[in-house]
Structures are given as structure tokens and as C-alpha cells.
Amino acid sequence: MQLLNNRSAQLRAPGKRVSRARVAVVRAAKTADGPRVAIVGVTGAVGQEFLTVLKERNFPYSDLKLLASARSAGQKQEFEGHTYTVQELTENSFKDVDIALFSAGGSISKKFGPVAVKDGAIVVDNSSAYRMTEGVPLVIPEVNPEAMSHIKVGKGGAIIANPNCSTIIALMAVTPLHRLATVKRMCVSTYQAASGAGAAAMEELRQQTRDVLDGKPAQPKIFPLQYAFNLFSHNSGMDVELGYNEEEMKLVKETRKIWSFPSVRITATCVRVPVMRAHAESINLEFENDISEAAALEALAAFPGVSIINDRQNNRFPTPLDATTKDNVFVGRVRRDISRDDNKGLDLFVCGDQIKKGAALNAVQIAELLLK
Numbered sequence: 525m526q527l528l529n530n531r532s533a534q535l536r537a538p539g540k541r542v543s544r545a546r547v548a549v550v551r552a553a554k555t556a557d558g559p560r561v562a563i564v565g566v567t568g569a570v571g572q573e574f575l576t577v578l579k580e581r582n583f584p585y586s587d588l589k590l591l592a593s594a595r596s597a598g599q600k601q602e603f604e605g606h607t608y609t610v611q612e613l614t615e616n617s618f619k620d621v622d623i624a625l626f627s628a629g630g631s632i633s634k635k636f637g638p639v640a641v642k643d644g645a646i647v648v649d650n651s652s653a654y655r656m657t658e659g660v661p662l663v664i665p666e667v668n669p670e671a672m673s674h675i676k677v678g679k680g681g682a683i684i685a686n687p688n689c690s691t692i693i694a695l696m697a698v699t700p701l702h703r704l705a706t707v708k709r710m711c712v713s714t715y716q717a718a719s720g721a722g723a724a725a726m727e728e729l730r731q732q733t734r735d736v737l738d739g740k741p742a743q744p745k746i747f748p749l750q751y752a753f754n755l756f757s758h759n760s761g762m763d764v765e766l767g768y769n770e771e772e773m774k775l776v777k778e779t780r781k782i783w784s785f786p787s788v789r790i791t792a793t794c795v796r797v798p799v800m801r802a803h804a805e806s807i808n809l810e811f812e813n814d815i816s817e818a819a820a821l822e823a824l825a826a827f828p829g830v831s832i833i834n835d836r837q838n839n840r841f842p843t844p845l846d847a848t849t850k851d852n853v854f855v856g857r858v859r860r861d862i863s864r865d866d867n868k869g870l871d872l873f874v875c876g877d878q879i880k881k882g883a884a885l886n887a888v889q890i891a892e893l894l895l896k
């Protein structure tokens with residue numbers, strides 16, 4: 525296995541930027557001494573992206589098992605010159621698996637995660653099922669790899685949770701600043717893409733856009749409201765007492781766990797916007813210590829997996845399209861918060877591909893750590 529330093533993931537868009545990605549990439553692909561890998565939910569938006577990311581990163585595997593529901597069993601899937609048949613997920617699916625990448629929703633993870641662990645597999649779970657479970661590491665490899673350092677392939681089954689996509693994207697940008705000046709309070713507003721609600725929601729956005737442009741009524745199926753040419757409060761369950769939805773509370777709780785910082789103050793408002801697959805987030809930060817714009821930009825530029833687009837002269841800042849299909853999270857609008865008299869406040873605008881760094885890429889990076 526050869527470890528490479530990937531310095532090529534820079535965005536060459538007009539204006540100022542730019543940071544270097546320094547994420548270790550494992551080179552190999554199909555190889556006799558690689559782990560046996562299973563993908564649960566392979567026919568979904570994230571499942572398909574797992575295949576893309578495994579290929580892009582030449583992730584080593586000796587065997588690949590593609591799993592989905594009975595609806596998809598028998599489907600053929602080409603991958604790296606081989607034709608695989610999608611199999612129905614059952615209790616016997618994990619007998620010969622070392623790493624299982626789960627992305628079929630929380631109820632499937634709850635039912636089959638323990639089955640996989642019992643059979644000795646390490647589950648990297650994309651759902652929210654185990655994120656807040658004590659003893660289950662919740663990991664962003666650039667932020668807290670130490671949380672999973674005791675888990676390795678060949679040393680028994682375990683579950684590692686992949687954080688919520690909005691949380692991953694926010695913390696990729698905020699962690700280098702937190703390390704510099706300690707975040708006291710974070711206020712996040714999200715603009716979340718269709719992909720966060722799966723392949724069917726992406727199709728709903730395409731179909732409604734066509735229908736509305738053709739003068740036909742939009743037909744809501746996945747979301748309760750018209751999605752094309754509209755936006756609305758995130759579709760996750762609402763705590764009616766508190767007035768926060770589940771997505772907002774994930775940002776609060778998961779950040780505290782990932783940073784091992786239970787007292788950090790966080791508030792969030794999550795909104796679904798008609799964008800295909802990259803989330804955007806506006807973030808206001810209050811720090812314990814002084815932090816300048818220049819120091820913040822320097823810390824962001826040095827952080828692996830972050831690119832900067834921060835060109836005030838040309839009003840050029842990150843957009844969801846900049847981030848779409850990209851590994852890196854893009855950060856801009858870095859400015860001192862003028863509502864404060866001190867130098868302890870900053871604003872940022874962040875964009876990250878929800879399916880990639882927000883889901884499949886982060887999970888595959890976790891799997892790479894299992895091999896080191």
C-alpha cells in the first residue's frame with residue numbers, strides 16, 4: 525500500500541484563494557491483501573457515491589459486496605472492470621466482510637449494524653442511529669481521528685459513526701479557527717441541497733423544475749411543499765416545545781461530541797433550498813480569544829480539505845456549484861463581526877458537497893484510517 529500526499533485538490537476559480545489539501549490517500553484498489561468491503565444501500569445516492577469515492581481514492585479491497593433491499597436484488601453494477609450483482613441485505617450478509625459501509629437509513633443500521641459487528645465487521649455508519657451512543661466514535665478524519673485510534677481491521681467488530689452532513693461541512697471550516705481562538709458560541713444558518721433527502725428528492729427537484737417551467741403544477745411527493753423555485757424549513761422532525769428540528773439539534777449535539785466540548789453554545793436554523801447536491805452554511809462565531817481575519821485565513825488555508833474563495837473585489841465567494849463533486853469544503857466571506865466592539869467575532873460562508881465530504885468521502889476516509 526502506498527501513501528500519497530494529495531496536493532492537487534485546489535480550486536482554480538477566478539479571484540483569490542487558495543489552500544492545499546493534505547489528505548493522505550491510500551493507493552491500491554482490488555488487491556488480494558485488501559479488506560473485504562460491503563456497501564449497504566449501494567443503489568442510493570450515497571451508496572453510488574461510495575463507489576465513486578472508492579475508485580477515486582484507489583481504496584484497497586479484496587472483495588466487494590453490494591447490498592440493498594429485495595427491490596434491487598439482481599441488479600448488475602459495473603465497477604473497475606468487474607460486474608457485480610446487487611444482493612438483498614440479510615442477517616447472513618456479513619459473514620465474510622471486514623468493513624461495511626452503511627448508508628440505508630437509521631432503521632437498517634439499527635437492525636443490521638449489530639449483526640455485522642457480531643460477525644467481526646467494522647461498520648462505518650452514515651445514519652444517525654449510533655452517533656450519540658456512548659462508546660461509538662463520531663469522526664471527521666481531519667478533526668478527531670484519535671477518537672477511533674483503537675479500532676483497526678482484523679481486531680474485531682465495531683461501529684464508527686459518520687457525522688451529519690451539515691455538521692461535517694461546518695466543522696471542516698470552524699475547527700481550525702476553534703483550535704486558534706476557542707469557539708464560545710456558534711450560530712449557523714444552512715441552505716441544504718436535495719441530495720440530503722436521497723435520490724428520490726433529487727429527482728423531485730428535476731421533475732418539479734421541468735413541470736413549473738412547462739406551466740404545469742408542481743407535484744410534491746417527497747417534501748410536503750413545492751420545492752422548485754422555493755425554499756422551506758428543513759423537513760426533519762420538529763420539537764414543538766423547543767422550536768428546533770432534528771437537523772438543527774444534530775449540529776448542536778454532534779459538534780459537542782466531535783470536539784469533546786459539551787459546553788460550547790450553538791444555535792442553528794436549517795433550510796432546504798432547491799440546489800442539487802452541495803450544502804451552504806452561513807456561520808457566525810464568538811471566540812474566547814481575539815482572532816483577526818488574517819489569522820483566520822491563514823489557519824483555514826493550512827487545514828487539510830479546505831479551499832478558500834474570498835475575493836471581495838470581485839464579489840466572488842463559495843457557491844454550491846464550486847463545491848459540487850469536489851472533495852474539499854470551500855470557505856469565504858471571512859470577516860470580523862462588526863456587531864461586536866472587540867476582535868472576538870467572525871463570520872464565514874461555507875459550501876460542501878453533501879454526498880461527498882458530507883457523507884461518502886468522510887466515511888471512506890474513516891475506512892482508510894482503519895487500515896493504517
Ligand SMILES: NC(=O)C1=CN([C@@H]2O[C@H](COP(=O)(O)OP(=O)(O)OC[C@H]3O[C@@H](n4cnc5c(N)ncnc54)[C@H](OP(=O)(O)O)[C@@H]3O)[C@@H](O)[C@H]2O)C=CC1
Pocket residue numbers: 564565566567568569570571591592593594595596597613626627628629630632649650651652686687688689690719720721722723724878882883
Ligand atoms: N452525513 C451523512 O452521513 C449522511 C447520511 N445519510 C444516510 O444515508 C442514508 C441513505 O441516504 P441516500 O443514499 O441519500 O438515500 P437513498 O434514498 O438515495 O437510498 C437509500 C438506500 O437504502 C437502501 N434500502 C432501503 N431500504 C432497505 C432495506 N430494507 N434493506 C436494504 N437496503 C435498503 C435502498 O435500496 P433500494 O434501492 O433497494 O430501495 C438504497 O440503496 C440516509 O437515510 C441517511 O441515514 C445520507 C446523507 C448524508
Ligand SMILES: N[C@@H](CC(=O)OP(=O)(O)O)C(=O)O
Pocket residue numbers: 650651652687688689690716717719720721771774878
Ligand atoms: N442532513 C441530511 C439528511 C441526512 O441524511 O441526515 P442524517 O445523516 O443526519 O440522517 C439533509 O440534508 O437533510
